[in-house]
Amino acid sequence: MEPRPRSFWFLAAFFALFVAFLYGPIVTIGILSFQGPQGGLTFPMNGVSLHWFADLFERQAVGDIWGAFRRSLALGLMVMVVTVVLSVMGGLAFRRRFLGSGALFYLIVASLIIPSILVSLGVGLIFNILGWTVHWASSGFGAQLTWTLPFGLLIMFAVFNRFNKAYEEAARDLGASAWQTVRFIVLPIIGPSLIGVALFGFTLSYDEFARTLLAAGSYNTLPLEIFGMTTNVTSPVLYALGTLTTLFSFVIIGSCIVLAVVLRRRRAKLGSDAGKGMV
Amino acid sequence: MPVKGLIGAAERTSWLLVAPLVAILAFFLLLPIATIVMVSFWNYNEFTYFPDFVLDNYAYLLTSKVTLATYLKTLKFMVLTWVFCTAIGFTVAYFLAFHVRTLGMQIALFLVCTIPFWTSNIIRMISWIPFLGRNGLANSALINLGIIDQPLDWLLFSDFAVVLAFVHLYVLFMVVPVFNTMMRIDKSLIEAARDAGASGLQVLTNVIIPLSKPGIMIGSIFIVTLVMGDFITVRFMSGGQSASVGRVISNEIALLQYPAAAASAVVLLATVLLMIAVMLRFVDVRKEL
Numbered sequence: 139m140e141p142r143p144r145s146f147w148f149l150a151a152f153f154a155l156f157v158a159f160l161y162g163p164i165v166t167i168g169i170l171s172f173q174g175p176q177g178g179l180t181f182p183m184n185g186v187s188l189h190w191f192a193d194l195f196e197r198q199a200v201g202d203i204w205g206a207f208r209r210s211l212a213l214g215l216m217v218m219v220v221t222v223v224l225s226v227m228g229g230l231a232f233r234r235r236f237l238g239s240g241a242l243f244y245l246i247v248a249s250l251i252i253p254s255i256l257v258s259l260g261v262g263l264i265f266n267i268l269g270w271t272v273h274w275a276s277s278g279f280g281a282q283l284t285w286t287l288p289f290g291l292l293i294m295f296a297v298f299n300r301f302n303k304a305y306e307e308a309a310r311d312l313g314a315s316a317w318q319t320v321r322f323i324v325l326p327i328i329g330p331s332l333i334g335v336a337l338f339g340f341t342l343s344y345d346e347f348a349r350t351l352l353a354a355g356s357y358n359t360l361p362l363e364i365f366g367m368t369t370n371v372t373s374p375v376l377y378a379l380g381t382l383t384t385l386f387s388f389v390i391i392g393s394c395i396v397l398a399v400v401l402r403r404r405r406a407k408l409g410s411d412a413g414k415g416m417v
Numbered sequence: 418m419p420v421k422g423l424i425g426a427a428e429r430t431s432w433l434l435v436a437p438l439v440a441i442l443a444f445f446l447l448l449p450i451a452t453i454v455m456v457s458f459w460n461y462n463e464f465t466y467f468p469d470f471v472l473d474n475y476a477y478l479l480t481s482k483v484t485l486a487t488y489l490k491t492l493k494f495m496v497l498t499w500v501f502c503t504a505i506g507f508t509v510a511y512f513l514a515f516h517v518r519t520l521g522m523q524i525a526l527f528l529v530c531t532i533p534f535w536t537s538n539i540i541r542m543i544s545w546i547p548f549l550g551r552n553g554l555a556n557s558a559l560i561n562l563g564i565i566d567q568p569l570d571w572l573l574f575s576d577f578a579v580v581l582a583f584v585h586l587y588v589l590f591m592v593v594p595v596f597n598t599m600m601r602i603d604k605s606l607i608e609a610a611r612d613a614g615a616s617g618l619q620v621l622t623n624v625i626i627p628l629s630k631p632g633i634m635i636g637s638i639f640i641v642t643l644v645m646g647d648f649i650t651v652r653f654m655s656g657g658q659s660a661s662v663g664r665v666i667s668n669e670i671a672l673l674q675y676p677a678a679a680a681s682a683v684v685l686l687a688t689v690l691l692m693i694a695v696m697l698r699f700v701d702v703r704k705e706l
Contacts, residue, residue, distance in 0.1 A: 146516050153509060153512050153513075161533070162548070163544035163547075164536070166544060167546075181557070227437070231435045232435075236431035236432065249446050256686060259682055260448070263456055264448060266675075280445035284446050287438065287442070337535065338535075345536065345537040347539060347649060348646075364537070365539050368653065377543075
């Protein structure tokens with residue numbers, strides 16, 4: 139291997155600074171959430187305690203964060219399932235051109251880049267005019283899908299762009315029906331990518347704020363609850379909550395990455411029996 | 418005509434597959450926009466808003482000096498954020514794509530960059546408080562180093578903080594597409610440039626930057642729309658002191674002046690679409706997947 143050029147070390151240092159910039163603040167509030175009971179929002183640490191985490195479990199101190207957490211979790215799972223299913227269906231459909239496919243593609247891109255406040259305002263207005271009550275599981279659910287579906291679909295488009303159609307043709311030649319081809323050939327091959335789509339679906343919903351704001355109704359999701367807290371809570375309990383919910387996200391992301399790696403390894407091990415046959 | 422019948426069946430299958438998607442986007446994207454356009458012509462009083470056809474909302478909006486000032490301010494945030502995101506995003510992507518040598522390491526470092534994207538934006542904003550506050554880490558460090566004697570007031574709750582938070586939140590939207598485009602650059606092109614006698618800098622400016630342009634454009638589209646429509650980062654990081662187009666809309670909503678908010682939203686949408694239309698002239702999104 140040729141030796142590293144000098145620019146490598148400069149860029150590596152830049153990258154390290156970049157990572158510090160990305161993670162520094164969140165690590166800081168992670169540390170500060172262990173403030174002593176008398177401690178404030180900034181350093182120095184006034185003792186070390188679990189006081190602020192304990193506060194989170196007392197209903198009176200911080201409002202209904204556990205209810206908000208349960209709602210965000212349920213909503214995240216709903217959005218995740220719908221995003222995965224519709225993204226796979228959309229990915230399958232978009233493998234060939236059909237009437238309206240070009241327009242639909244631009245609609246999907248538009249859904250991604252439209253300023254979120256328009257979705258929030260528009261969905262709120264529709265429900266208001268129709269006399270329906272906005273609720274996180276109806277209007278909030280739909281508003282979030284406009285944000286997660288484009289990500290899921292774009293991932294699936296990229297996956298199917300790299301998909302080798304020879305496998306399907308082989309299955310068809312062996313007499314598999316269209317459904318059998320999808321079920322036993324296509325889905326197992328794209329399986330690991332679906333974990334990525336699921337991860338996007340869940341985390342983007344779990345953290346979504348702008349599109350849910352006017353569409354969630356009287357029961358807040360967790361990000362809305364946290365934002366409400368920023369205006370009236372000025373103690374490290376905010377940091378404790380931030381630390382916990384970020385840890386929760388990290389656990390979800392970590393599990394998805396591990397699962398994807400395991401699936402890939404297993405496929406590498408079991409995927410091909412070339413050269414292992416009897417003949 | 419059996420062949421034609423077959424094509425019809427395939428077409429029908431495609432439509433069935435996208436039908437739920439179309440239904441969701443129609444009801445939660447197209448209909449909301451249509452409703453906003455409609456309501457922007459409605460009228461309102463202190464208590465409610467009602468169907469009408471008035472141009473007052475637009476007339477007020479387009480003649481108000483506040484509107485111009487707000488747009489200029491938002492554009493300033495956008496340009497600054499874009500400059501920093503592009504410079505930082507390009508450098509990071511360049512390092513990952515061309516200086517990290519193994520694919521495993523590339524994927525690992527890329528994941529390190531993208532993980533914050535899957536965590537809460539609001540928490541990430543809050544986490545700047547202990548850094549930038551009057552008694553925060555930045556001020557104590559600067560005082561201890563003897564660079565300043567008084568804590569700086571403009572670190573938190575200022576335009577500086579707004580741009581810093583924007584860059585922190587959105588730089589990933591530049592890193593990811595630029596990295597994606599760079600990974601598809603044929604390495605033999607770079608070798609060819611070297612063999613033809615190009616210096617490292619010349620390879621960068623004559624080969625890599627031109628070939629990375631589609632990625633930069635996609636990242637720019639994200640950053641333009643995210644910053645132009647933002648109402649939460651500006652409100653939180655400026656401590657409520659700075660205005661932005663998104664904040665104007667959200668304030669009008671808070672005052673229940675829905676037709677006024679709708680008119681502002683229509684103007685914002687038109688502005689953003691105009692900017693994107695210009696940028697899309699330089700890139701074919703479908704080719705980039």
